[in-house]
Structure formats: structure tokens, C-alpha cells
Amino acid sequence: MSTVLTQSNAAAYPDRSGLNGLGLHASMSTGDQGGYIYHDLGAPQAELNVRFVFNPWGLSGCRIVVLAGLDSQGKEALRVSYLVVSGVLSVWTPGGVQLSTELDGVIDWQCVEVAVDAVSGQASLWVNGVLVDQSVGDLSASTIQTILFGAIHKQTDVSGDLYLDELCIADAYVGPVIVEPDSSYASDPARWLVVYNTSDPDAVSWADAYRQARGIPFANLAGLALPTTETISASQYEDMVGEISAYLVDNGLDGQVVGILLGYRVPGYVDFTGNGPLESVPALMQTSDLSAGTAANPNASPASDARLTFDDLAGARMTARLDAPNLAAANELVSRADTIFASGLGGDDSAIYFDPFVGSEPAYQQAFTELLDWATGPYGMKTRLPIKLSGAPSGNQEASFTDISGDGLFLGWSSTLPNPDIFSNPAGPRAVCVQLYLGGGSAMTLRGATPGNWAGVPVDAGYASAVVSCRDHSVSAIPDVGALFDALREGWTLGEAWHVAQPLLRSGFYLVGDPLMTVAMPRGGCDVFGPLQDLEDMDPTAPDYMLAEGKTELDLSANPPALGVVRHYVIRRTDEEGRAEVSSTSVEVINWGGVAQEPVSMPVWPDAGDWPVALEEGQVRLMACWVERIRSTDIETVALLSQADGQAVAVAALPEWGPSDSYVLATVPMPDVKTRYRWRFTSPGGVVQYTPFSAWVEPVPVPTLSLQQIGA
Amino acid sequence: MTVYKYIDFQVPDWGELQQPPQSRMSYRGEVLADSPLMYLRLVESAGPTACDETGRHDATEDGTLVWGIQGPLAFDSDAAVGSTGAGGLVINETGWLPIGSSERTFELWFKPNNNTLIYRGINYGAASSGGTQSLIYTASEISVAVSECRFGIQGLSLAGQWHHAAWVLPDGATRCDEFVIYLDGQPVLASVLYGSGATQVNTADSTLKINQYVSGIANNCDFDEIAIYGGALSSQRILDHYTSGVNAGAL
Numbered sequence: 014m015s016t017v018l019t020q021s022n023a024a025a026y027p028d029r030s031g032l033n034g035l036g037l038h039a040s041m042s043t044g045d046q047g048g049y050i051y052h053d054l055g056a057p058q059a060e061l062n063v064r065f066v067f068n069p070w071g072l073s074g075c076r077i078v079v080l081a082g083l084d085s086q087g088k089e090a091l092r093v094s095y096l097v098v099s100g101v102l103s104v105w106t107p108g109g110v111q112l113s114t115e116l117d118g119v120i121d122w123q124c125v126e127v128a129v130d131a132v133s134g135q136a137s138l139w140v141n142g143v144l145v146d147q148s149v150g151d152l153s154a155s156t157i158q159t160i161l162f163g164a165i166h167k168q169t170d171v172s173g174d175l176y177l178d179e180l181c182i183a184d185a186y187v188g189p190v191i192v193e194p195d196s197s198y199a200s201d202p203a204r205w206l207v208v209y210n211t212s213d214p215d216a217v218s219w220a221d222a223y224r225q226a227r228g229i230p231f232a233n234l235a236g237l238a239l240p241t242t243e244t245i246s247a248s249q250y251e252d253m254v255g256e257i258s259a260y261l262v263d264n265g266l267d268g269q270v271v272g273i274l275l276g277y278r279v280p281g282y283v284d285f286t287g288n289g290p291l292e293s294v295p296a297l298m299q300t301s302d303l304s305a306g307t308a309a310n311p312n313a314s315p316a317s318d319a320r321l322t323f324d325d326l327a328g329a330r331m332t333a334r335l336d337a338p339n340l341a342a343a344n345e346l347v348s349r350a351d352t353i354f355a356s357g358l359g360g361d362d363s364a365i366y367f368d369p370f371v372g373s374e375p376a377y378q379q380a381f382t383e384l385l386d387w388a389t390g391p392y393g394m395k396t397r398l399p400i401k402l403s404g405a406p407s408g409n410q411e412a413s414f415t416d417i418s419g420d421g422l423f424l425g426w427s428s429t430l431p432n433p434d435i436f437s438n439p440a441g442p443r444a445v446c447v448q449l450y451l452g453g454g455s456a457m458t459l460r461g462a463t464p465g466n467w468a469g470v471p472v473d474a475g476y477a478s479a480v481v482s483c484r485d486h487s488v489s490a491i492p493d494v495g496a497l498f499d500a501l502r503e504g505w506t507l508g509e510a511w512h513v514a515q516p517l518l519r520s521g522f523y524l525v526g527d528p529l530m531t532v533a534m535p536r537g538g539c540d541v542f543g544p545l546q547d548l549e550d551m552d553p554t555a556p557d558y559m560l561a562e563g564k565t566e567l568d569l570s571a572n573p574p575a576l577g578v579v580r581h582y583v584i585r586r587t588d589e590e591g592r593a594e595v596s597s598t599s600v601e602v603i604n605w606g607g608v609a610q611e612p613v614s615m616p617v618w619p620d621a622g623d624w625p626v627a628l629e630e631g632q633v634r635l636m637a638c639w640v641e642r643i644r645s646t647d648i649e650t651v652a653l654l655s656q657a658d659g660q661a662v663a664v665a666a667l668p669e670w671g672p673s674d675s676y677v678l679a680t681v682p683m684p685d686v687k688t689r690y691r692w693r694f695t696s697p698g699g700v701v702q703y704t705p706f707s708a709w710v711e712p713v714p715v716p717t718l719s720l721q722q723i724g725a
Numbered sequence: 726m727t728v729y730k731y732i733d734f735q736v737p738d739w740g741e742l743q744q745p746p747q748s749r750m751s752y753r754g755e756v757l758a759d760s761p762l763m764y765l766r767l768v769e770s771a772g773p774t775a776c777d778e779t780g781r782h783d784a785t786e787d788g789t790l791v792w793g794i795q796g797p798l799a800f801d802s803d804a805a806v807g808s809t810g811a812g813g814l815v816i817n818e819t820g821w822l823p824i825g826s827s828e829r830t831f832e833l834w835f836k837p838n839n840n841t842l843i844y845r846g847i848n849y850g851a852a853s854s855g856g857t858q859s860l861i862y863t864a865s866e867i868s869v870a871v872s873e874c875r876f877g878i879q880g881l882s883l884a885g886q887w888h889h890a891a892w893v894l895p896d897g898a899t900r901c902d903e904f905v906i907y908l909d910g911q912p913v914l915a916s917v918l919y920g921s922g923a924t925q926v927n928t929a930d931s932t933l934k935i936n937q938y939v940s941g942i943a944n945n946c947d948f949d950e951i952a953i954y955g956g957a958l959s960s961q962r963i964l965d966h967y968t969s970g971v972n973a974g975a976l
Contacts, residue, residue: 035734
């Protein structure tokens, strides 16, 4: 047996492996025996479409027939053969109508569909959802009743493994095998269309690499023969949009796709006038119409954190572009996204840098204010990442960074471009760089590294993605920083986050990079509540500080306790999923000369003002008690202070204590005038704290006794 | 859209199919299984050499042939050759063909383009009594001529379609009218068309000419898959060859 047919897991179409994960496996060795399965339709069909998927790349040799149609007499009416040596797929009919195309060997599974219409005499061939050949002729002998499928006929030298699956026989176009999305959100790879340019031999390599990296269904790869230039004319753009729309509609994807990724060597700009300015294709394609005007984004700056669904898009699209000077660089962007996927951001290597332009115009100032509110408010804090501003929050100056390190996210806008050298320092994973140049187009190519092309700067700096612009834009198009980073923090994909951050669609800004990338921010760490006067003041839903895991220091300068005042801080840990632990701990902090210090361990007695003082035998006895041994506290010295009425406070005693003592005792002479007392404690760090004053002690006369009274 | 059938092979044991998988031997495989002396597949896209699939007796273009035309076999994209009456093939090598009255089988596919009668479609031997053998295939006749005897059938309408023909001289047969002639897998009701059926078959060794008598006198005919056997194929094997070629009864 030179051909053995089995149902095999290895032959299962990856996008639809199902419960059993089976496909048709033709294992072949040198010889003349073929094998096939067949289905008799019961009557000859004048119009017939046959769709299947196959993986022929494990074959060697010459030609093999994988599909055939027989008429009602059992006579061959259709033949689909594959020439292994050249990768050419051919369709033959007895009436002389022939079709052919060359398959690209990069993508493992190819979806083939043949339509034979004996009435109109038209035969059509689709590969991977795209019409690749069509011809009209005599198809009167091609009314098909029986379909044969497998390794029907093989030339002797053909050997190896042929995998086939998903045979569908219908009376109209079937299309590729569509993968139903598992999720309503754009994080589902089945909700993206990845367009690649079949006119460039490297583009299919990129497309397949991206498919494998992100699990894009085969049907969601749209290989179109597009112009190879990065900038196209208006008519070329119209054609391209038409082809993309047709792919979506014809293949039944228009009801599920929410985003379009324009892949390697897909044109990225349109010159509508022939003299510029350029329009960005991914920006233009944010809506399906062909007009060049901007459009309000109904999903901008969402009031809630409810994630966008297909219905929410209402015709708008998420878009991104992934192109680069060469294939390796394009693949590198995907690899960087892989790194971000795997590690996320965290620690000091993942700071957020903001470099806003303030200017004098109200619109800029409003944007600046909104950025500050976010960066210094609870939402910025929720990132658990260090946030660094190029200028002081209170200032209106045109500060800019001269040096950046440890940046995970960068966002800025300015009338001048940043100095690229600021990114020269090594950094951890760099995820997103948003630079909104207000001086005109700054990124007119992703393929040519020129000094004036700012899009190359973040890419060269190691960022996985960037937002840039190829033309002037209005201030009102400045994206909502909070919406962008909040969405990322919530785990939305970059494509989703960028979409909700844009107040205007088609504004000229465009996203470069992997839109399916997520940028995980730290969720584990410590939530800190304070300063609290009393522990019961704590609102467990509103931490005042959120620290990243491993962060052991907290800057209280923004909201310190009053000088010398002790306040409580409650610390509650959260796990890596952001879930708070049930228990928490608290510490007391005193603002000691502008420095946060741990307060001295105060005694349990005395703990309130006007505490009573014991008078014994003409002396005043005063005590301070702790619940633990004094040596276990941070008390270094104890002093008893006295204040005679109308006098200054003076040290009355410096009692000592033994190693096991939990109290100190001081005995001082009965005062001559009304006097009160308090204890003073000093910590090794120099923090000094006092108990409240005691009640006033009135001097008591010491009785005098006569000799007679003492029995002399 | 009406989906007539959707097979994703998820049901084990071929549960989605009307029948389990079928196997099918190619026409080439059927021919080679009978150990031909020579088998010209005529798959070449250009002359002058037509390779023997057995690797022994290549043929050479003689006159002008049209190479690379559509062949007759089902599922097989291999080519055939055509002649407008001005070309054929020749094998000058001798010493390998069946001679005398030894058993033999000749087989080919042909598609006559008109009804021109050429009495020597495939021929070899020497011009002595019973010393030549010519196989005749035209639009109206299929027969064998042994010297002056012609035995076969006339009145056929074969023009414009591919047909399978075979001539078998069984073991022990010695007369011209003992040839068994097959058309499209079935034996024809042959009769003596000329001369005496008792003419002894005593074929002499010589060069072999295919589709022509002498240069420039040739069948106006497409032809393909020429095989010569040193034994007599059974009627079942002839039928097997034919059905394999046209896929008849393959389901």
C-alpha cells in the first residue's frame, strides 16, 4: 500500500480541532496506489462549491490529485491537483477550463475552494478566502454528482504526509473556516483581521509568525496583493479598503472583527492630493467610510471600566500598524510584545514618564491639568509604578527630560520633538511610547530610518509600540492619558486602550505595534491607608497609597501629618491578582521635623491629662508603666518634668530602670508651690514625646511635732 | 447557501462517510504490475525522445508530433502526443519484440481525429508470409494485419474520443484470426476483414514503428500509454487497465 488513509490527530485543522481533533491523513510511500473518500450527492449539480483545507508541505515528489468530481456516469468532471515540486495548485475540467495558482509555502494550512457553475460556464478558485483565478468556458461536462477527496491519484514518486480536513460541499461560496470568538472583547484573536501584502515575499513570513505568536485564526489572515510602496494614492487606497471590506464581508468576518492590523509591507500612508500631507492608513481605517475627515469617537474616555464589545464599536474600528525597515525588525516588535506579555511591568525598571507641553493655550493647559490629576491622583497610584514628570506638578514651565532610565511607559506632547538621546540609557521592558508632536508630521515612514522620522526613535529605543502622527492635528485630538493607562492597567489590550484614549478618530495619530499586547502592571504589593487620627477612620475601599511588591519606602511628603503629630498608617497586602488580604497591620508615624519617624513607645500610664499624683510622707511619687519591659521598647531616656505654677518646665528627675522593669518610678520632694508633672521620653532616633500633664499638686505642710508629743 | 455535506472527520471510524476510504491503483501501476517489455507514457513535453517507463527501450520521434497534449487517463495530468498524420515514433533497437507466434499483448490509448485509414498503426516484422504484424486503430476500425490477412472490426465511430485498445495473441495461438482484440476493456466481435484468417503468425524481428508506416504516412491520431508485453494478458487484466484509466467502477 503506497497510500494509507487514516483519521489522525496530526491531520486535524488547528483552528477547529474539536473534541476528537481528527483530520484525514494520507501517508504515502513511493508507488502508484492512491486512496480517497467520497460523497455521492445523489444527483448531478450544475452549481457546486467545494471547500477544503490541506497541509501539503510534508510531501515530496511531483503531482498529486487531492480533489475530484465525477458526473452521474462516474466520469471525471473536475480535478484539483497539487504539483509538489512547484507548489502550484491546478484545477482541470474536461471542457478545457483550467485554473491555477501558486501556493506560498510559509503558511502550513491552505484553504482551497473551487466553484464550478456549469450554467454560466464560470469556474472560480479561492485560496485562503481570496479569489485567485477565474475563467469562463465550456463546463457542460462538469455537472458533478460525486466528490472524491484524499490522495486520489499520485505520481509514483510522491511520498510523505498529506493532511486534509474541513471538506464542505455546498451550492454557494463557503469561505475559510471561521473561528467563532470565545470572548466579546478585542483581546480575542478571532476579533482581529491581520492584513498582509502578498506582493512582498517576506510579508507572508511575518503574517505566519504573528499568527503563531498570537493565535490568530487562519481565516483572519487576509493576504492581499497590495502596492508595495509605503505611500499610495487615493485610488489605490480606495481599492485597498474595498478589498479589505470584501474580505470581511465575503468570508463572514464582518460580524465579529473589531480591529484591523495592517501588517508588514501593507501601505501605511495615503497622499490624497499628490503633494501631501500624508494621511495614516490605520488612522483612516478607524471608520469604514472613505471620507478623510475626523470623527468623534463614541467610545472615548469611557465613564465606566466596562470593556468594549463588538456592539459598542458601532462601525468604528480599532486599528494598528506593524511595519518596519525590514522583516527582522518587524518580527522584533512582536518579540518585544512577547516580552511584555510575559513579564509585564513592575519595579523601578518600569516607571511612567510624562513630558507634557503646557503652553499658554487653554486647551493645552486643560490637557496638562488632566494629566496631572491622573498622575498624582488615585488612578495613577493604582499603576503601582513610579510616575515621573518632566517638570514640577505645580509649574507651568516647559521642562523636558534630559535623561530617561527605567522607563516602561512614555507619554508626551510638544511643539518640538524630544531629543532621541534621552532614551539611550538601558532600561527594562519598554512597552508603549506615545509622542504627540504638535509641529506637524513626524512619522511619515516606518520603513526608512531617517533623522526626521520620529517613529523610528521609540522603536530604536526598544519600545514594543508607539503612537505617532504623520500630519498636523488639532489639540482636541490629544488622547486621554487616563483612559489609555487605566485601560492598560485593567488588562485591556493595547488596541483597546488606544481606541478609548482617542477623542477623535482619524485624527492622524496611529498606533505602531502589536495591538493584542497587554501591559500588565503590578497588582500585588501594599495598600496604605493614612494618615489616620484613629484607626476607625480608615476607608478600606480607598487606599491612600498603593505600593508595588517589594517596595519598602513610602514618600509622605504629599500629605504628611502635622509637625510633631503622630498618625496611624494601616498597611494591607494585596496578592498578585490585586486581592486584599483579610488582615492588616498598622504603624504610627510622627512628623519629626519634617522627617517621618516612628514615635516613642508611650506608657499605658499615664495616658490622659490631669492624671493624679500620689503624695506619700511628704514626698511626691510618680510612676509611668508600660505593658512590656522598657528595654523592649525604643525608649532611650526618661525624664520627669515639673512645672511650678507660672514657671518654666524643668527636669525634676532622671529615673533609671532595671532590665526587667516595665515601669519607672520617681520620688521628688513635696513642692513648695502648686506644681504639675509630665513624663518625657526620647528614642534613639531623637524623637521626643511627652505624656499629658498631671493634675496640679498643691503643697501640703509637713506637720511639726513637739517633744512632748513624741514622748520626750 | 445549502450545504450538501460537511466532513470534518471528527467522528471516529469514518462515521461521516458513506463508505470507508477506497484505494485506487493508478493506470501506470496497473500496467507495470503486468511486467511490460516496454511502456511509453509519453509524458514528455517535447521530443524527440519518448522514455520507456521500464528503462529499456526508449522511442524516437519520427516525423512531427505534437507533444504535451491532454492525455486520456482519469485523475492523471500526464500528457500524451498527437499526430496530424505526419509523425510517429520508432524504436530501431531489435531483438526484444515478440517474434514467431509467441504470445504477446499490445496496448495503447488513442483518439482518432478523422477517419483516415492507415493499415499499419503499430507495425514490425519482415515482408515474408506471416512475417509482419500491424495493429490498426482508426476512427472506424480496430484490427490486426498479419502480412495479407486483416482481422478485426469495422464500422465504429471512435473519432474525437479517447479509447483503449489491446491486441492479445494468446499462448498456443498461431493464426491471424486467433488474436483477441479489445476496445475499451471489452473484446470486440472480430472477423476476417481481408485475406485468410488462417494466415500463420510468424513475426520476424525488426525495428518498431508506432503510429506510422513510413515517415510521412501516419495516423491522424492522438495516442498515449503504449505498452508491449511478452505474454498474453487476461481479459480481466485488460478490463482492469481500462477501468483504472477511466475510473469506471472505482466507487
